Amino acid sequence: MTQSMTGFARGSVTTEGLTVTVECRSVNNRYLDLHFRMPETLREYEPQMRAQISQSFARGKLELSVQYQQNKTTSEAALDTDHLNTLQAALKQISTFFPDAEAPNQLTLLQAPGVLSERPIAVEILISATTAALKQCLETLSQNRREEGAKLAAMVSDRGELIRALLLSLRQQLPALQQAHREKLLARMASLELTADAKRLEEEIVYVLQRADVEEEMDRLDAHLDAINAALIGTVPCGRKLDFLMQELNREANTLASKSTALNTTNTAIEFKVLIEQMREQIQNIE
Template sequence: MPHSMTGFASIAAEDEGCNWVWDLRSVNARGLDIKIRLPDWLGGLEEPLRKALKASVARGNVSVSLKITRRDEAGQSAINPDGLERALAQLTAIAAEAEARGLRVAPVQPSDIAGMRGVLEQRAMTDEDTAPLLTRLAKDIPPLISQFQASRAQEGAALTHLLSQQIDNVAQLVTAAEGVLPARQDAQVAGLQAALARVLDNSDGADPDRVQQELAILAVKTDVREEIDRLKAHIDAARSHLTSEQPVGRKLDFLMQEFNREANTLCSKAQFKELTTIGLDLKHVIDQMREQVQNVE
């Protein structure tokens, strides 16, 4: 069953004097784009994480983040002198501009300054300290991806159910189109006979056989049996893709283009009210399918 490109997973744990939270999520994308955000002082984890994701995910804009806080005193936040200097300079400039415009600025509390970006930073651990932590964090990767894939599979099941219903609607409309073909043919014959009569009545020495031949060519050009047969083939292909265990999003996306092409041709050839109505309904359902297919991996 196809997976959705939308998914989410989160793992919170603690060990080695630290608390941490993994966040893994994805949204739609044409290909696979992985963005990983890890603490700057933590090295050696990005490569195995990226490798594991590439082995599990075929498409999607995937983002992973890891936030770690240390419980021990050595890991507490420390003031970043450069960050503090920038923050104070910004506050001074804001206060000066406000005063120049006649605005009163409330006193700034130390906690307000501490909360500004870059003022506080986590003290980096030594290489000795990070080795056990890296080993522990690496153990989170398989269950994190497993939870993530379960989320995508659940969303994929919902997508598959919806797409199956829409494909059934397309099949019903194609059957309805076949059903009106006899009436359309009768109307075409009557129209061609009337056109032939008008031509013969208003032509001097026109060759009836030649006129009938030209009208027959027009009838062939408006025949829609080929479009209906192709739509049936597309329906079978779409149903087959929805039972596949492999990523089929690109195939379904291409198939939607083919569905739309045949529906457009059907409408342009219709020349019969009932068939035109069915063709327009087909285009509406196909547009709905195309929207959903954009979410399939």
């Protein structure tokens, strides 16, 4: 299955008054490159998260954001009695300087910074919720990348079929092109009034025609297109292989252009290169 390397996904899990949200943005990259933004509480869990991600993806730069929030309706408040005692002692001392001042009530004391705080979340619960949210996020991201990858594969395949059509047309024209080249060589030799015997001239013509023959290049182009189609429908990441095959296609197109003895062949080689470049642009985004 062809996968794209770009995508965005979000996973969110709520459990025991805690909501964990994981967001992931993926872009092109030669390797698997992971970046995390998350609370320090979860830093020690990063290796497990990396392992979980690497089971799903082989390439791409992934930026992950992890956030959590306690549900206010279910979270419990913790009273810092030591801090409250210190605050009361300070107020008692202040009252000796301002005996007529009104003493703060209980609500005011509880609203003082540090007196009340949310109870710490159990690390086990946080990690469990993060694992579930990450799994949900990765499944969505993988689905998105597969859907985008299918579109990329279709575009690459379409360009490949256009190249095949050009190859078929060139093959049909080849006998006539070779005959025209042969006649041109004979006419040139006749104009030079060469004295060599007919057998030697025929050997030279055959040699020149063989050097200009592009059958092998066309066969290799066909073979590379078959390999591309096989990679696109395979079950393993194929981006690197496709990138290599693009280089091979381009090499054959260049050789075909350099051997060209007719405008038709040259124009076909140029069309090959345009289509190959269009394929290469799409393949840069395939995992």
